[in-house]
Amino acid sequence: MMIAKTTMPLVIVTGASSGIGLAVARLFSAAGHPLLLLARRGEAMQALKLRNSLCISVDVTDRAAFLAAVDIAQGRFGMADVIVNNAGVMLLGDITRQDPQEWDRMLDVNVKGLMNGIYAVAGGMAARQRGTIVNISSVAGRKTFANHTAYVATKFAVHGLSENLREELAPSGVRVVTIAPGAVETELLSHTSDPTIKAGYENWKTNMGSPVLSAEDVAHAVLYAYQQPQHVCIREIVLAATRQQA
Ligand code: NDP
Numbered sequence: 001m002m003i004a005k006t007t008m009p010l011v012i013v014t015g016a017s018s019g020i021g022l023a024v025a026r027l028f029s030a031a032g033h034p035l036l037l038l039a040r041r042g043e044a045m046q047a048l049k050l051r052n053s054l055c056i057s058v059d060v061t062d063r064a065a066f067l068a069a070v071d072i073a074q075g076r077f078g079m080a081d082v083i084v085n086n087a088g089v090m091l092l093g094d095i096t097r098q099d100p101q102e103w104d105r106m107l108d109v110n111v112k113g114l115m116n117g118i119y120a121v122a123g124g125m126a127a128r129q130r131g132t133i134v135n136i137s138s139v140a141g142r143k144t145f146a147n148h149t150a151y152v153a154t155k156f157a158v159h160g161l162s163e164n165l166r167e168e169l170a171p172s173g174v175r176v177v178t179i180a181p182g183a184v185e186t187e188l189l190s191h192t193s194d195p196t197i198k199a200g201y202e203n204w205k206t207n208m209g210s211p212v213l214s215a216e217d218v219a220h221a222v223l224y225a226y227q228q229p230q231h232v233c234i235r236e237i238v239l240a241a242t243r244q245q246a
Contacts, residue, residue: 023218024218122174141159183212
């Protein structure tokens with residue numbers, strides 16, 4: 001880790017080893033923030049060589065490890081002003097045939113892992129009367145798609161808990177922002193185990209006729225929401241490729 005003097009507040013990003021989280025890490029680093037980057041693949045985060053970044057290999061479902069990592073970073077860089085709860089998995093499947101362990105994994109990472117991130121910072125932010133919690137949901141947190149039943153369950157949960165949290169934290173001046181992207185070109189689909197569903201999803205993206213969103217497109221939405229004055233809460237941003245109909 002390279003340490004240089006910084007007066008900018010700490011940003012925590014989960015799932016920073018690839019895709020959207022990696023792009024968010026780069027963008028906030030370019031804006032001058034020190035970073036706590038969390039994901040299981042530590043080397044991928046180290047390889048970014050971002051200034052003032054602490055990269056810790058953590059599974060977000062491991063609450064104790066998550067909290068310990070946040071403690072270390074806050075000891076070094078000061079209290080976190082924003083957390084981007086981005087780590088997630090999408091294991092698409094036909095619910096009548098899908099291995100329920102895939103549901104468990106999605107619920108554990110996408111919902112309980114995200115709640116671990118909230119737990120790590122919300123109390124401190126409320127006490128300080130400032131802070132921003134950004135939760136990465138999905139268009140699949142607003143509407144349904146074929147073979148998405150369990151994934152949709154997790155993303156509707158993210159939408160629901162985020163809005164509830166926003167209402168609860170509003171009186172203490174803490175913002176809660178939900179970002180809901182449509183299809184983004186990342187590693188996300190690669191973990192789906194059903195080859196037919198995977199191929200169908202790739203076809204859907206190709207048939208849109210133009211590139212889907214890039215991870216950087218989503219990262220810019222996150223930075224935009226964060227950089228508003230603290231009294232302005234962008235409650236939700238829904239963004240998708242212009243040619244994405246669903
Ligand atoms: P990627 O697969 O590229 O990135 C997912 C990130 O989550 C990786 O850094 C991965 O790191 C991390 N992660 C997964 N499981 C865990 C875990 N148990 N503990 C810690 N980190 C974990 O996908 P995206 O960038 O696309 O996904 C980011 C978020 O965006 C997800 O919440 C996803 O649902 C959401 N999203 C994505 C869309 C898309 O089309 N790509 C559309 C809408 C929403 P590692 O494997 O190193 O642990």
